[in-house]
Amino acid sequence: MNESNIVLPARRRFLGTAGKATLSAAAIALLAGNEALAQSMSGTMQDVGILNVALGLEHEAINAYQLGAMSGLLQKQVLDVAVLFQSHHKGHRDALIATIRKLGGTPVAEKPLDDYAKALKADTLKSQTDILELAARLELGATNAYLGVIPAFKDAGLAKIAGRLAADETMHWSILSSAMGKPMPMAALTFGA
Amino acid sequence: MRILIAALALAAGAAHAADAARGKTLYESRCTGCHSIDSNRVGPAHRGVLGRKAGTARGYDYSPALKAAAVVWDARSLERWLADPERLIPGQRMGYSVPDAADRADLVEYLRTQSTR
Numbered sequence: 001m002n003e004s005n006i007v008l009p010a011r012r013r014f015l016g017t018a019g020k021a022t023l024s025a026a027a028i029a030l031l032a033g034n035e036a037l038a039q040s041m042s043g044t045m046q047d048v049g050i051l052n053v054a055l056g057l058e059h060e061a062i063n064a065y066q067l068g069a070m071s072g073l074l075q076k077q078v079l080d081v082a083v084l085f086q087s088h089h090k091g092h093r094d095a096l097i098a099t100i101r102k103l104g105g106t107p108v109a110e111k112p113l114d115d116y117a118k119a120l121k122a123d124t125l126k127s128q129t130d131i132l133e134l135a136a137r138l139e140l141g142a143t144n145a146y147l148g149v150i151p152a153f154k155d156a157g158l159a160k161i162a163g164r165l166a167a168d169e170t171m172h173w174s175i176l177s178s179a180m181g182k183p184m185p186m187a188a189l190t191f192g193a
Numbered sequence: 194m195r196i197l198i199a200a201l202a203l204a205a206g207a208a209h210a211a212d213a214a215r216g217k218t219l220y221e222s223r224c225t226g227c228h229s230i231d232s233n234r235v236g237p238a239h240r241g242v243l244g245r246k247a248g249t250a251r252g253y254d255y256s257p258a259l260k261a262a263a264v265v266w267d268a269r270s271l272e273r274w275l276a277d278p279e280r281l282i283p284g285q286r287m288g289y290s291v292p293d294a295a296d297r298a299d300l301v302e303y304l305r306t307q308s309t310r
Binding site: 046049050052053056057060118119120121137138140141142143144145148149151152153193 | 222223225226227232233234235236256279285287288
């Protein structure tokens with residue numbers, strides 16, 4: 001996914017061109033007595049907040065795959081898949097950063113690799129299976145997180161983006177689970193529950 | 194009188210007995226995308242959350258709204274938070290909510306078990 005895939009409604013494009021002046025514009029609208037416009041802008045900043053949480057997830061995923069790739073524990077074929085999935089997450093990251101900026105927000109910064117290693121307990125990863133288990137757990141968590149925030153978006157176009165991100169994460173989880181020989185989910189509506 | 198007693202008995206039966214084991218399953222499927230019990234990730238670590246003032250998990254970079262919130266997490270405030278975070282603390286960052294009251298109660302019960310170890 002890249003920036004050109006993101007659909008921004010006309011109001012969002014307008015706000016995007018306003019850049020970092022958006023918050024000030026909301027305050028001005030409120031001061032001018034235009035409460036509806038101020039609320040609309042407030043909704044935009046709520047959406048930006050959710051997108052920034054999503055960006056945090058993507059930073060974490062990119063670094064998790066980096067830790068796996070650097071571990072020396074992955075076989076060549078598995079490493080190739082890990083690098084491919086990492087590239088998907090980089091695509092998500094770039095799209096989210098572009099969208100957050102267009103909406104007048106500030107994208108959350110990536111942390112140092114060591115911070116992710118500590119938070120994900122990378123020192124406990126001793127085998128390829130351990131790494132695949134971690135990756136699958138993160139992908140499933142991201143799937144459920146993206147599905148879970150869809151109703152919170154004020155903008156339906158952004159909700160659709162969350163759905164598309166969830167689809168990619170579900171694809172990753174499915175392939176990782178298959179690689180580990182895990183059974184398919186037997187029930188319908190497994191994800192996002 | 195009998196009708197009143199019967200109604201009270203029905204109401205008592207309908208009350209949800211919070212289930213920490215089910216809460217753990219819910220936590221793993223719904224919360225671990227962003228949270229861990231012992232690590233600050235996209236969201237703050239949850240160990241010890243019950244009884245903690247909002248916005249004070251050590252080492253986590255909270256939103257200004259959470260930092261300023263005069264909320265101490267107990268079962269009631271956590272359930273309100275999970276039902277609608279933005280309503281409880283406007284300006285916070287969590288877009289995720291848990292619409293079902295029984296799910297919220299079970300999640301809080303699980304978090305309670307992680308607050309006392």
